[in-house]
Every structure is written in C-alpha cells, then in structure tokens.
Amino acid sequence: ETAVFQTPNYHVTQVGNEVSFNCKQTLGHDTMYWYKQDSKKLLKIMFSYNNKQLIVNETVPRRFSPQSSDKAHLNLRIKSVEPEDSAVYLCASRNWGGAREQYFGPGTRLTVL
Amino acid sequence: AQSVTQPDARVTVSEGASLQLRCKYSYSGTPYLFWYVQYQRQGLQLLLKYYSGDPVVQGVNGFEAEFSKSDSSFHLRKASVHWSDSAVYFCAANSGTYQRFGTGTKLQVVP
Numbered sequence: 001e002t003a004v005f006q007t008p009n010y011h012v013t014q015v016g017n018e019v020s021f022n023c024k025q026t027l028g029h030d031t032m033y034w035y036k037q038d039s040k041k042l043l044k045i046m047f048s049y050n051n052k053q054l055i056v057n058e059t060v061p062r063r064f065s066p067q068s069s070d071k072a073h074l075n076l077r078i079k080s081v082e083p084e085d086s087a088v089y090l091c092a093s094r095n096w097g098g099a100r101e102q103y104f105g106p107g108t109r110l111t112v113l
Numbered sequence: 114a115q116s117v118t119q120p121d122a123r124v125t126v127s128e129g130a131s132l133q134l135r136c137k138y139s140y141s142g143t144p145y146l147f148w149y150v151q152y153q154r155q156g157l158q159l160l161l162k163y164y165s166g167d168p169v170v171q172g173v174n175g176f177e178a179e180f181s182k183s184d185s186s187f188h189l190r191k192a193s194v195h196w197s198d199s200a201v202y203f204c205a206a207n208s209g210t211y212q213r214f215g216t217g218t219k220l221q222v223v224p
Contacts, residue, residue: 105156
C-alpha cells in the first residue's frame with residue numbers, strides 16, 4: 001500500500017534543462033528525505049526536511065534545491081541538469097520523534113541525454 | 114567513522130534453500146538497525162527492525178535477523194527462499210539524524 005507518492009515515474013531530458021520532481025506523503029510524518037540512487041544501487045542522501053526546516057544537506061551540487069510547501073510535500077528541483085544526474089531519485093518520510101524506519105516512494109528515474 | 118558494510122554484492126541461492134545476508138555496522142554504541150528490500154523498479158520496503166531486547170527479530174515474509182553486539186553484526190536470514198525473494202537487500206543503521214545504508218546485496222533465487 002503506497003503512502004509516499006512520487007511524480008513523474010520517469011523523465012527524459014537534455015543537458016541544461018530544468019526539471020522538478022514531486023513527492024507527497026500521507027502518513028502524517030514530519031520528516032522527509034530525498035535520496036539519489038545510482039546505477040549500482042548505491043544510496044546517497046541529498047536533503048532532509050523536518051517541519052519545513054532543512055536539517056541535512058549532504059553537499060550536493062548547487063543546481064539541486066529542495067522545495068517544501070508543508071510537511072507532507074517535498075519537491076526536488078534540478079536547475080540545468082548534467083549527464084551525471086541520471087539516476088533514480090527516491091523520496092522517503094518518517095516521524096522524527098518516533099520509530100526511525102523510513103517509508104519510501106517508488107522513485108523517479110531521470111535520464112539526461 | 115560510522116558505517117554499514119554489506120560484504121556480499123551478489124548472492125545466488127536455489128529455491129527452497131536457506132539464506133543469510135551479512136551486515137556489519139560500525140557505530141559507537143548500538144544504533145537502530147534495519148533491513149529493507151527493493152524489488153525491481155520500486156522503492157525500498159522495510160523488512161524488519163531492531164531497537165533493543167530479543168536479538169532475533171522477525172520480519173515480513175518469513176525473514177528474520179539476529180543482532181550481535183559482540184560481532185557488530187545484524188545478519189538477515191530466511192529458512193526457505195522463494196523465487197519472488199529475488200531483489201536487492203539493504204542493511205541500514207540510524208543513531209541520530211539520518212540513516213546510513215549499506216551498499217546492498219543483490220539476491221538471485223534460481224530454480
């Protein structure tokens with residue numbers, strides 16, 4: 001049963017374009033994350049938002065920026081994509097004060113030509 | 114430095130055979146420990162978690178894991194695998210702000 005929703009499922013674009021990915025969770029969690037998963041399945045955390053405050057930013061390139069309208073939504077914008085941005089982007093959520101397991105969305109697969 | 118290590122990138126087992134996927138962590142103290150599974154073209158799903166207490170924890174679909182403080186390990190086991198268990202399995206640890214994930218073990222179940 002999906003409770004973390006991501007759109008789009010796939011996106012193909014060209015170098016230099018801007019893209020935006022959406023994530024919404026219906027679990028009532030107060031913390032959301034964006035991860036990048038490369039072709040070898042390695043997971044790298046990119047951003048974490050807790051009650052709309054950025055609390056972790058793992059030195060990702062400045063062309064990446066998270067955007068949050070409320071605690072249920074955390075979008076990811078990439079300004080001027082590069083070929084190395086091709087990856088699967090996974091959104092996750094959890095309750096900060098409670099159990100620490102995370103709930104993941106299905107991912108957005110980005111291909112940069 | 115804190116880390117989670119999965120030493121086996123790939124594991125192949127026959128259907129019906131038993132399974133163990135290895136995970137070792139390096140943390141001061143005992144972190145919260147997790148196993149997740151990722152089926153093809155999907156996100157990660159929680160299999161089981163350990164916080165404290167009984168070192169053997171049960172998860173979904175017949176999976177279990179055993180925590181060992183002396184060995185700093187949290188190995189995943191299943192008595193009899195099914196072809197549908199083919200997936201990538203991630204071990205993870207959390208002692209604060211965010212989770213650290215291992216590099217994943219790709220499990221292939223063959224007939």
